Amino acid sequence: MQTLKKHVFSRAFLVQAVLPCLLAVAAAFVAWLQLELSDAVTSGYLLGQLPGWALLNALTAFCLTLVVFLFCGRWHLSTGIAGGLWTILAVVNYYTRDLHGSAVMPQDVLNLGTAAEVMGSYTLHVDARVVCIALLYLPVLVIALCQARLARGSRGRKVTARARLVRIAASLVGVCAVLYFGYFSPWPAMPRTPYGWNWQPTYYTYGYLAGTVRATSLLADPVIRPEGDTDRNAADALAAADSYQPAVAEADPQDYPDIVLILSESFYDISLVTDPQTDVDYLATLHSLENSIQGHTISPHIGGGTNHSEYEMLTSNSLMLAPAVTPYNWLDLDGAPSLVSYLKDLGYTTLAAHPYVGSNYNRDTAWKELGFDETCFADSFPTQEYYGDRPYQTDSATYRDLEALYEAMPAEQPRFTFLVSIQTHGDYDMNDPDLDLVHAATDYGRYDGEVDEYLSCIAKSDEAFGELCDYFTRQYQETGRRVIVCLAGDHAPSFVDHIADHDNIADNDLWMLERSTPYVIWANYPLEQAEQTSADPYNRMDLCDLAPTLAEQAGLPLSDYYRYLLNMKQDILLQTGGCDYMDSTGILRAYGSDAGDDALLRGYFAMEYQRLK
Secondary structure: HHHHHHHHHHHHHHHHHHHHHHHHHHHHHHHHHHHHHHOOHHHHHHHHHHOHHHHHHHHHHHHHHHHHHHHOOHHHHHHHHHHHHHHHHHHHHHHHHHOOOOOOHHHHHHHHHHHHHHOOOOOOOOOHHHHHHOOOOOHHHHHHHHHHHHHHOOOOOOHHHHHHHHHHHHHHHHHHHHHHHHHHOOOOOOOOOOOOOOOOHHHHOOOOOHHHHHHHHOOOOOOOOOOHHHHHHHHHHHHOOOOOOOOOOOOOOOHEEEEEEEEEEEOHHHHHHHOOOOOOOOOOOHHHHOOOOEEEEEOOOOOOOOOHHHHHHHHHOOOOOOOOOOOOHOHHHHHOOHHHHHHHHHOOOOEEEEEEOOOOOHHHHHHHHHHOEEEEHHHOOOOOOEEOOOOOEOHHHHHHHHHHHHHHOOOOEEEEEEEEEOOOOOOOOOHHHHHOOEEEEOOHHHHHHHHHHHHHHHHHHHHHHHHHHHHHHHHHHHHHHEEEEEEEEEOOOOOHHHHHOOOOHHHHHHHHHEEEEEEEEOOOOOOOOOOOOOHHHOEEEHHHHHHHHHHOOOOOOOOOHHHHHHHHHOOOOEEEEOOEEOOOOEEEEEEOOOOHHHHHHHHHHHHHHHOOO
16 A cells, blocks of 8 residues: 555656546537537537537547557557547537538437538538647647657556556546536436427537437437426317318319428528629529519528438427437438328328438438338439539429329329438539629629629529429319429528628627528419518428428328427427527527417427427
């Protein structure tokens, strides 16, 4: 015991073991800063992480250093290697967040192929923040050099088996202590369920690494149980659904219209957040389209996350209860209630199509699990028409191919066709400027070219939608088949926040406007509620409400779930806004501010939870 005490307090132990370890912790603080910079954390949030959450994140980063040290036994190598890995992650995270709309999260592990394809289509610009992240590796190297100098006296000494075991045990104890007391003890430093619909509040408040560890823990059971008595709240919600009176008379089963639902890639109106002063109207078709209902749905993410929007659109389930996953990869969709199962119960034949590979977001498996009778991918879209040098089939060609698929569906049943388009996928610097159809007069700096190409893509999508409407109009004239068509954008383009008018739009309003993607419901027969609006100036609804609204406008008998959502929509336009919801006037409110609204939201989440479990 005296020998151990003498060794622990010896100068050699303090200089060659304790001090290098403390320097490694200091290097871990650099990793914390790099990762926060990569997430574009504001100065207010960054200061708010000091000192507590910053320490937790630094110690979490230090765990990687301990793992490397466990194997190599050299502090300078461990610090240098771990620091290099954190630097690489920070750079990758910066570009992922900037181009995809969300941070690199554990849910992306099963989606690396899609992520690589998406990132491969973008041009990566090295800006000041990337340079800053990279340069922050220099102090880590300085720390590693200092550690190497401190260890000079121990070089050449043979490492005994006992010393090796002590090193391994100490490293494992250190890692386990950080993870246990930080995240997994009965009273962890990190809250167990900090996630809402949006990833930023959690990552900005608690830090990237702390948020990632907690998100990883959620993957084992990705569905979060709502607060309160879910069985009772669901029962109350089911009873409340009976009181809703549909706005459109129920159609005869022999007269159910065909339904075409389109999730349009990056279809967004940038005039919501900036005045582009364009030389042409890039949404001319929608602006002049008669017999339609138009407004905006709220996307879960900005600049990316198509699968999240697609899931909410098809299932009407809010990702508030499954916030840390890519739905098609992590959720059990086999026989899950959705728009597909609802329409099949009404006798519809169903088809889902996407002019790209089926492995993208695991659609080839997920669509079959949802119950689509037929799934079609790139081979089913033979037209292969492109806009300049952009590698994505145009919407015009995609719609023409879709028309052939639609006509091949059984004629004796009503048809449901779901399409995920791809024309307007980023990046937006692939074409020569001479090919631009739309030009913005507003100066967007280095984004000038991207804005013009993007708006040109939107103009072509808008025009193609007019062609699709013309086709279904002819179908009605020639065959009498009634068709109702709904199109909605999945998310804004990746650069939207870079061109937004931050000076004149309040942060909360901008946060919502950047998620407000256009939707349109049109039919080749008279719509009873054409041109309807709401008290909200943008005529917004939650993306989860789109399918119930479409079913109502089609005159279909509504399920209890759809009736409840439509009833709730009269008071709550948006139920998936993290710590807030939007009331019927377009005002954001905090949960708990109104007892009636809280009861509606509790009922919805309870019903959703029963559908997910």
